[in-house]
Amino acid sequence: MRTPLTVRLFQSLPRTAWLALAIFAAIAWIAIPAAHLLLPESSALHVSAYTVTLMGKILCYAVVAVAMDLIWGYAGILSLGHGVFFALGGYAFGMYLMRQIGTDGSYGVMLPDFMVFLDWKELPWFWIGSDSFLWALFLVVAVPGLLAFVFGWFAFRSRIKGVYFSIITQALTYATMLLFFRNETGFGGNNGFTDFKRILGYDITSPQMRLVLFGLSAALLIAVLILGRYLVTSKFGRVLAAIRDAESRVRFIGYQPTQYKLAMWTLSAVLCALAGALYVPQVGIINPSEMSPANSIEIAVWVAVGGRGTLIGGVIGAFIVNLAKSFFTVSFPDYWLFFLGFLFIGVTLFLPDGVVGLWRKLRARRPAAPAPTGTAPAVATEQPAADTPPPAASTQGARA
Amino acid sequence: MSPSLHHLLRILWLTLCCAFGSAHAAPSAETLARLAADDSDTRIAAIAELGAEGSAQSVALLDALADEALALTGDGRLVILTDTGALDAASGSAIAPYPDDAEPLMVNNRVRNALQSAKAATNIRATDRATRLAAAQLLRDSAGEALMPILEPALDAEPDKEIRAILALAVARVNLASAEPAKRIRAAELLGDSSDASVKAMLAALLDKDGNGQFAEPDAEVRAAAKASILAIERRLAIADLASTAFTGLSLGSILLLAALGLAITYGVMGVINMAHGELLMVGAYATYVVQGLFRTHLPGYIDSYVLAAVPVAFLTAAAVGMLMERTVIRWLYGRPLETLLATWGLSLVLIQTARVIFGPQNVEVANPSWMSGGVSSFADIVLPWNRLVIIGFAIFVLLLVWLMMQKTRLGMFVRAVTQNRAMAGCVGVPTARIDTLAFGIGAGIAGLGGCALSQVANVGPAMGQGYIVDSFMVVVLGGVGQLAGAVTAAMGLGLMTKILEGWAGAVVAKILVLVFIIIFIQKRPQGLFALKGRFVED
Amino acid sequence: MLTVDNLNQYYGGSHILRNLSFEVPMGQVTCLLGRNGVGKTTLLKTLMGLVPSATGSIQLAVDAQARDLTRAPSYARVKAGIGYVPQGREIFPRLTVEENLQMGLATCPARTTLPDRIFEMFPVLLKMMRRRGGDLSGGQQQQLAIGRALAMGPKLLILDEPTEGIQPSIIKDIERAIRTLAATGEMAILLVEQYYDFAESLADHYLLMERGEIILRGRGDQMVAHGVREALSV
Amino acid sequence: ADTIKVGVLHSLSGTMAISETALKNVALMAIDEINAAGGVMGKQLEPVVVDPASNWPLFAEKARQLLSQDKVAVTFGCWTSVSRKSVNPVFKELNGLLFYPVQYEGEELEKNVFYTGAAPNQQAIPAVEYLMSKDGGEAKRFVLLGTDYVYPRTTNKILRAFLHSKGVKDEDIMEEYTPFGHSDYQTIIANIKKFAAAGKKTAVVSTINGDSNVPFYKELGNAGLKATDVPVVAFSVGEEELRGVDAKPLVGHLAAWNYFMSVKNPTNAAFIKKYQDWAKKNGVPNADTVVTNDPMEATYVGIYMWKQAVEQAKTTDVDAVIKALGGQTFKAPSGFTLTMDKTNHHLHKPVLIGEVRADGQFSTVWKTKEPIRAQPWSPYIAGNEGKQKL
Amino acid sequence: MSTAMHDTIASSGRASDSRVLRPGELDLTHKVILYLEDISVSFDGFKALNNLSLTIDAGELRAIIGPNGAGKTTMMDVITGKTRPDTGKAFFGQTLDLTRMSEPEIAHAGIGRKFQKPTIFENHSVFENLELAMKTDKRVWKSLFAQLTGDERDRVSDTLKRIRLQAEADRPAGLLSHGQKQWLEIGMLLMQEPRLLLLDEPVAGMTDEETERTAELFVSLAGQHSLVVVEHDMSFVEALGGQVTVLHEGSVLAEGSLAKVQNDPRVIEVYLGR
Numbered sequence A: 001m002r003t004p005l006t007v008r009l010f011q012s013l014p015r016t017a018w019l020a021l022a023i024f025a026a027i028a029w030i031a032i033p034a035a036h037l038l039l040p041e042s043s044a045l046h047v048s049a050y051t052v053t054l055m056g057k058i059l060c061y062a063v064v065a066v067a068m069d070l071i072w073g074y075a076g077i078l079s080l081g082h083g084v085f086f087a088l089g090g091y092a093f094g095m096y097l098m099r100q101i102g103t104d105g106s107y108g109v110m111l112p113d114f115m116v117f118l119d120w121k122e123l124p125w126f127w128i129g130s131d132s133f134l135w136a137l138f139l140v141v142a143v144p145g146l147l148a149f150v151f152g153w154f155a156f157r158s159r160i161k162g163v164y165f166s167i168i169t170q171a172l173t174y175a176t177m178l179l180f181f182r183n184e185t186g187f188g189g190n191n192g193f194t195d196f197k198r199i200l201g202y203d204i205t206s207p208q209m210r211l212v213l214f215g216l217s218a219a220l221l222i223a224v225l226i227l228g229r230y231l232v233t234s235k236f237g238r239v240l241a242a243i244r245d246a247e248s249r250v251r252f253i254g255y256q257p258t259q260y261k262l263a264m265w266t267l268s269a270v271l272c273a274l275a276g277a278l279y280v281p282q283v284g285i286i287n288p289s290e291m292s293p294a295n296s297i298e299i300a301v302w303v304a305v306g307g308r309g310t311l312i313g314g315v316i317g318a319f320i321v322n323l324a325k326s327f328f329t330v331s332f333p334d335y336w337l338f339f340l341g342f343l344f345i346g347v348t349l350f351l352p353d354g355v356v357g358l359w360r361k362l363r364a365r366r367p368a369a370p371a372p373t374g375t376a377p378a379v380a381t382e383q384p385a386a387d388t389p390p391p392a393a394s395t396q397g398a399r400a
Numbered sequence B: 001m002s003p004s005l006h007h008l009l010r011i012l013w014l015t016l017c018c019a020f021g022s023a024h025a026a027p028s029a030e031t032l033a034r035l036a037a038d039d040s041d042t043r044i045a046a047i048a049e050l051g052a053e054g055s056a057q058s059v060a061l062l063d064a065l066a067d068e069a070l071a072l073t074g075d076g077r078l079v080i081l082t083d084t085g086a087l088d089a090a091s092g093s094a095i096a097p098y099p100d101d102a103e104p105l106m107v108n109n110r111v112r113n114a115l116q117s118a119k120a121a122t123n124i125r126a127t128d129r130a131t132r133l134a135a136a137q138l139l140r141d142s143a144g145e146a147l148m149p150i151l152e153p154a155l156d157a158e159p160d161k162e163i164r165a166i167l168a169l170a171v172a173r174v175n176l177a178s179a180e181p182a183k184r185i186r187a188a189e190l191l192g193d194s195s196d197a198s199v200k201a202m203l204a205a206l207l208d209k210d211g212n213g214q215f216a217e218p219d220a221e222v223r224a225a226a227k228a229s230i231l232a233i234e235r236r237l238a239i240a241d242l243a244s245t246a247f248t249g250l251s252l253g254s255i256l257l258l259a260a261l262g263l264a265i266t267y268g269v270m271g272v273i274n275m276a277h278g279e280l281l282m283v284g285a286y287a288t289y290v291v292q293g294l295f296r297t298h299l300p301g302y303i304d305s306y307v308l309a310a311v312p313v314a315f316l317t318a319a320a321v322g323m324l325m326e327r328t329v330i331r332w333l334y335g336r337p338l339e340t341l342l343a344t345w346g347l348s349l350v351l352i353q354t355a356r357v358i359f360g361p362q363n364v365e366v367a368n369p370s371w372m373s374g375g376v377s378s379f380a381d382i383v384l385p386w387n388r389l390v391i392i393g394f395a396i397f398v399l400l401l402v403w404l405m406m407q408k409t410r411l412g413m414f415v416r417a418v419t420q421n422r423a424m425a426g427c428v429g430v431p432t433a434r435i436d437t438l439a440f441g442i443g444a445g446i447a448g449l450g451g452c453a454l455s456q457v458a459n460v461g462p463a464m465g466q467g468y469i470v471d472s473f474m475v476v477v478l479g480g481v482g483q484l485a486g487a488v489t490a491a492m493g494l495g496l497m498t499k500i501l502e503g504w505a506g507a508v509v510a511k512i513l514v515l516v517f518i519i520i521f522i523q524k525r526p527q528g529l530f531a532l533k534g535r536f537v538e539d
Numbered sequence C: 001m002l003t004v005d006n007l008n009q010y011y012g013g014s015h016i017l018r019n020l021s022f023e024v025p026m027g028q029v030t031c032l033l034g035r036n037g038v039g040k041t042t043l044l045k046t047l048m049g050l051v052p053s054a055t056g057s058i059q060l061a062v063d064a065q066a067r068d069l070t071r072a073p074s075y076a077r078v079k080a081g082i083g084y085v086p087q088g089r090e091i092f093p094r095l096t097v098e099e100n101l102q103m104g105l106a107t108c109p110a111r112t113t114l115p116d117r118i119f120e121m122f123p124v125l126l127k128m129m130r131r132r133g134g135d136l137s138g139g140q141q142q143q144l145a146i147g148r149a150l151a152m153g154p155k156l157l158i159l160d161e162p163t164e165g166i167q168p169s170i171i172k173d174i175e176r177a178i179r180t181l182a183a184t185g186e187m188a189i190l191l192v193e194q195y196y197d198f199a200e201s202l203a204d205h206y207l208l209m210e211r212g213e214i215i216l217r218g219r220g221d222q223m224v225a226h227g228v229r230e231a232l233s234v
Numbered sequence D: 001a002d003t004i005k006v007g008v009l010h011s012l013s014g015t016m017a018i019s020e021t022a023l024k025n026v027a028l029m030a031i032d033e034i035n036a037a038g039g040v041m042g043k044q045l046e047p048v049v050v051d052p053a054s055n056w057p058l059f060a061e062k063a064r065q066l067l068s069q070d071k072v073a074v075t076f077g078c079w080t081s082v083s084r085k086s087v088n089p090v091f092k093e094l095n096g097l098l099f100y101p102v103q104y105e106g107e108e109l110e111k112n113v114f115y116t117g118a119a120p121n122q123q124a125i126p127a128v129e130y131l132m133s134k135d136g137g138e139a140k141r142f143v144l145l146g147t148d149y150v151y152p153r154t155t156n157k158i159l160r161a162f163l164h165s166k167g168v169k170d171e172d173i174m175e176e177y178t179p180f181g182h183s184d185y186q187t188i189i190a191n192i193k194k195f196a197a198a199g200k201k202t203a204v205v206s207t208i209n210g211d212s213n214v215p216f217y218k219e220l221g222n223a224g225l226k227a228t229d230v231p232v233v234a235f236s237v238g239e240e241e242l243r244g245v246d247a248k249p250l251v252g253h254l255a256a257w258n259y260f261m262s263v264k265n266p267t268n269a270a271f272i273k274k275y276q277d278w279a280k281k282n283g284v285p286n287a288d289t290v291v292t293n294d295p296m297e298a299t300y301v302g303i304y305m306w307k308q309a310v311e312q313a314k315t316t317d318v319d320a321v322i323k324a325l326g327g328q329t330f331k332a333p334s335g336f337t338l339t340m341d342k343t344n345h346h347l348h349k350p351v352l353i354g355e356v357r358a359d360g361q362f363s364t365v366w367k368t369k370e371p372i373r374a375q376p377w378s379p380y381i382a383g384n385e386g387k388q389k390l
Numbered sequence E: 001m002s003t004a005m006h007d008t009i010a011s012s013g014r015a016s017d018s019r020v021l022r023p024g025e026l027d028l029t030h031k032v033i034l035y036l037e038d039i040s041v042s043f044d045g046f047k048a049l050n051n052l053s054l055t056i057d058a059g060e061l062r063a064i065i066g067p068n069g070a071g072k073t074t075m076m077d078v079i080t081g082k083t084r085p086d087t088g089k090a091f092f093g094q095t096l097d098l099t100r101m102s103e104p105e106i107a108h109a110g111i112g113r114k115f116q117k118p119t120i121f122e123n124h125s126v127f128e129n130l131e132l133a134m135k136t137d138k139r140v141w142k143s144l145f146a147q148l149t150g151d152e153r154d155r156v157s158d159t160l161k162r163i164r165l166q167a168e169a170d171r172p173a174g175l176l177s178h179g180q181k182q183w184l185e186i187g188m189l190l191m192q193e194p195r196l197l198l199l200d201e202p203v204a205g206m207t208d209e210e211t212e213r214t215a216e217l218f219v220s221l222a223g224q225h226s227l228v229v230v231e232h233d234m235s236f237v238e239a240l241g242g243q244v245t246v247l248h249e250g251s252v253l254a255e256g257s258l259a260k261v262q263n264d265p266r267v268i269e270v271y272l273g274r
């Protein structure tokens, strides 16, 4: 009596979570479009193009954060190079967007401007087919997926772990960034791709297109959350967590950790890439700085702020950090780094398991209020830091 | 010599000249006027004249021009501006009132070149050996036919062997164009002693054929001599090339090492993923800057020793910042290494912005003290810059310090024990909290020392640390976390490799290749160069 | 002499130690027995300050001078004279054997030398001085852990299942050594042991724990009479 | 509203803060000054400062925010070309108005952008011409050294074409790039030395940008490459950058700009004084040593030109202002009266070449007689013929 | 060992005779399940194993004793693929060369191990620990869709009962006491259903009564499984009743019944003491 997969997918999320996702979907697919298109700009409830783009951008970041949490939170593999997959997804789709410009560029020819400028007479081979939407979608998945697969295959096979893995992912993104900086590489150098005009022939700046992209980002996030939840509650997820905690032990009971890690790693990279592909048309530019090491570290920071190993924490973290950034850079342009810095410090000190951890603690405290004897002081309920480190942080992760 | 002292001497000299009358006649008014001409050619001719004439007053005039102290007043008079007043250029007498409208004569590189040659032509007759040596070196590279009347007598009169050799080369360079084949042969042979690529080019030009297949140098013997000399020079240049690559690699390695050593403690030994490491470097660098400022205002006479004072200050400041960080933030995160990543990332943002608020967003100027400026010329035109030499030495010093601290002291043992098993360390009586603070402080202080050294070669600005953090982690990790010897090897290896690749493929591609190398290397050594081995590693 | 009074301890919501009161007198061996999971290790960790005690007090009297250690940090307890051999060895894996032993001297002035007694008891340690602790075999590590605790000459020695993984001949040595140490009258010994015969032969006093409480106590020679072995096998 | 909002879009954090912060300052100063003089059309200007944090997508986001949320009438901002490229579509879409104050590579003309910095023919080409002149040392061999991104790459491409047209052969041109933030110039300087040793007079054209300049010049000084032997002319090194270096070993090296702080004329003296006072009053760090530089002047000029155009158009409406801007003139601190070109949105600018002095200022050794017109589409790049206007 | 037991093993051996073995399958034609010959392992010049030779028959229950540092754990490391021997042969059955297989391959072939220091998945519940260890298809794709059948649930419950951790089934395993962890690890080993069980000091930290239970358990497993047990507890070794091998300085010092080795003066000298 096997339960069908769909049912299990459904069961992997608690009812409240489904409800929350439904509300989220309703807001993203109905309320916001309506408020953007139908309400007049003067209305207090009008959602501006700015807000839609901003939210769309953060939704993409949230997908990246969830992808990061899958590999970091659940498999204990801290990638400091996830930006490379995000950016490659963006570039893959950006190539299509560049081709859609057609002859509207400043040189008025079919070649992208930067190629004209480099005296290239025709498209380099790796641009072939980039005018096809489907091929672009294929590239979005295939290129980062393949890179992740090959990179992961070698790394996991060599049993590179912890910080060693983190550092080579950093080297990967850094090297790729430098490579893309070069004009000769064929992706527009430092300027990257920008000034997009159309997708599938439709004007990229039209409100409808904006909403479609926004809606797709929301859909991707929902899908990633459901998929992620299914994965981490499946046996696959449990094996992965076991690998995180005691890899050699897992080997001795007959699992091949390499394959498990590789599967999750590649999936995570592909999810990032999809987010990148949706991100680029919304923000209107992709350039190599997306692959800078600092950007990738920030992804980890979102997850940590929200709460690692919780999936939803990534979403929350991405929203908190990026909204804070958007707000502070305008309201306190000279001091916003202080706010952000103290936010990070505060979260680690006072919310060791991120925002989600705080929420859980608050919830756990309520039923626990009538403690067994009532005399137990709070200190004793605390995990003794010296003795048994909190499970989530004991051995795995960025440390050898 | 400081500029003001220079001025003072000049005034003194001019005063003397005026008081007692000079042995030479004063430069003619006409020459003076030509000095201030619009047209550079005229001015340069006038400069050459003054140089050849070589009178004390001419020298003073040339010096003033070089210092941009020679000015033209509104009414067309040439004056020499000093810190205390103005002197008439023609007479040397003081002028009152101070000519407010005096515009210093423009000196561009061409004029400056002419001034230097003129100066050298005078100085080659100086009594002071060092002055003559400098002049000879200048003449070696720039002498032309016109200077032969000065060069040859100078060569004959020169008592010093080294200077004579240099002058001989200078003469030979000129003689290479001589009409007499014998002179040319002799010159071509002599030039084989040079290690100068430009000499090689000059000799090679003799072997060129013109459109009719005629050699530029008609005499076969001269050509043979030139060929032999070219080979000799090339051999020397090849060695020089190798040596210079090795030196630059070593130098880059020492900088990487200094940048990484602090991290080797805070991260390598203590396990704190210290994203604020770069900012601790910055603290050290700014401390150096502040010390420099204090010396400039309070101890201008000792400005050259400011770096020495800055070393302990940088250490202590960074250590204090580090200890504060440990006490307030990192302390609560032991056993949760990944959270340290987040918190120290936050700390780094705060430190950057703090620096920006205090010192401004721009880079600040940290000057090399004079003993760290310039370089030692070793053979074949390789200049080993003093600041880099000093930094290599300093890296060795800091390395030794760290090694002694970690391996030879009880503190070092406690630190290692605490990070391996904090609870148990407490249970054998180690005051873990104090050790943590101290150790982090020392690690931070070492980073401060790194910053002090970096201030001597690179930017000092709020964001400077960000540029080192990636490299530092690469060094520590590539070497094998917690392995000092590994960090040293990694830093030197990366330094040399970068420099070799850079010479071959350019900086950008070299950087990419180095990163790719790191990725591949870790596949072979998944625990870094000096991997910890033993049965406990896996568990 | 160690005096524990009314000690309570919680992990999360669960009450692990319940109102424990007992003494560990000088010059005598006190054995703490109890089945798996009753809270023996927790008690010792509480004594060492590794887990904060919720209520109760811990006093250590050395040379007629009593100190309250209830809230003291671990290292202060060690400084007061407690030596601890934890369950699971807890040696410093990347320090050499020699350094591990020297860590045992952390509270002593620098340059204090290691007592020969350690090497007499565990000659293998002398042979492996330069090897890293983590490379030793399980039993060797256990010996190292005991040696480390003895290095500073503690006034109170706390041992958590010290014979685990040690070969029989050395267990006999340890037994003899503990007896000698106690006999000097300058050391109090608190021994947690599952190995009944070993415990019985050493115990001057015994304490039997059951679900966080001491349910039986007495002199060592009463263990048979009180049916301790039977109580352990229910 | 009774104020006119003005956007200031410069990075105050991240890698570009080092250069752009001063532009924000000078923009605020100009706005204060205009307000003190009664504002524009009787309305006070209200600056809206945002920090795009050297992050290019964030530039686009902030631009959109300025235009659609804050409804600014005009924006002064950007430094790097990529940031400009990133905001261009936004300004186009929302029909905003951007003043871009930095020298750049050209190859662009946007209806919504006014370029107050130099195009290549207003900086790079005259500089190289100078190097080839007698006074410039009659350089025959050139090292084109830059940071690896579009501005240096483009500029060097144009220069190479220009040098070809002057008969310089490819073997006499060495082109080298370093990554952003590169800090070790030992190899490159050794290579330059080698290249220069070939006998012909050699000069270096540096388009090194930002943070790499300090290590470059320090190395240059210590390696004994003197300006009299191998002069370096830089396009991105101004007074602000020289504040971070000990300038003594650099004396004689060159920079080409359209303005130097050392230029002596009453307008400039007043400009400098105003800025220094403003810095002190507003607590700018190191206020007693602040300097002015070319992009700051360009920002300042831009703000005033915009003010004049608004007053002429009698509205802040973007299209009307764009129309009114063509032909505006302004007496700039450089001592010249600058004109906004009628058709190509670029300023006519004078070119000044200066040599570094020991105090970190420049002494002008050459300048054009009058402002020259910008050629955003360089004639040295194929396919640009006949593109000089919008 | 009873003859009946021998028969079952022998018949299973014959069964495999009658058909072609698939690659990777255990071949017990000569009743030997584990065959070590001349194994040497050295660390920085120190010989932890020194020409060690040892054979274990299918269904056998073998105790290994020997001084601390004799090389017992190292031997298990070699068998499970954790340490590669410098020289020597190690075969599982007739055909499987252990020195060429990876840890998961060895585990898959049917060797399970309990470590000297209990190692379990601390963040997983006790139940999940057992579930993960359970014999099943352990490839990625299967685990993505794996679901516990009723049967499998029962097996986990049975084991839980056997190791007396029913009450702790849903607690994180990291919170168990030392002795409980020992039991859990034994439970995991049982779930794996290996042909050969390697047990490194399984009763350390257990009470005498539990030690007895463990001995009973092992004896009951012998026959269907082969067991190699390392222990220092002589009463436990006695209760196991099987052959005893004494290791010393990396090679076999003595072999035979417990009574025999206990009276061997060399064993008394280096191991048992007086």
Ligand SMILES: Nc1ncnc2c1ncn2[C@@H]1O[C@H](COP(=O)(O)OP(=O)(O)OP(=O)(O)O)[C@@H](O)[C@H]1O
Residues within 6 Å of the ligand: A388, C011, C012, C016, C034, C035, C036, C037, C038, C039, C040, C041, C042, C043, C087, E175, E176, E177, E178, E179, E180, E205
């Ligand atoms: N960190 C913890 N959080 C919650 N419960 C814990 C924790 N550590 C131990 N326990 C529980 O406390 C109880 C007592 O554990 P303790 O380790 O003190 O037992 P013990 O008597 O030493 O057992 P053993 O003889 O097996 O070593 C056990 O039930 C254990 O599950």
Ligand SMILES: Nc1ncnc2c1ncn2[C@@H]1O[C@H](COP(=O)(O)OP(=O)(O)OP(=O)(O)O)[C@@H](O)[C@H]1O
Residues within 6 Å of the ligand: B533, B534, B535, C131, C135, C136, C137, C138, C139, C140, C165, E043, E044, E046, E047, E048, E066, E067, E068, E069, E070, E071, E072, E073, E074, E075, E116
């Ligand atoms: N990686 C290593 N480096 C150095 N020595 C090692 C290493 N691994 C094992 N040894 C040494 O090899 C010897 C054998 O160790 P092993 O753990 O096999 O002993 P054991 O028989 O299991 O002992 P015990 O009964 O104490 O568990 C020991 O002396 C140990 O110190």
Ligand SMILES: NC(N)=O
Residues within 6 Å of the ligand: D079, D080, D081, D082, D102, D103, D104, D105, D151, D236
């Ligand atoms: N346009 C520039 N200087 O990047």
Ligand SMILES: [Mg+2]
Residues within 6 Å of the ligand: C040, C041, C042, C087, C160, E177, E178
């Ligand atoms: Mg215990």
Ligand SMILES: [Mg+2]
Residues within 6 Å of the ligand: C137, C138, C139, E072, E073, E074, E116, E200
């Ligand atoms: Mg063992």
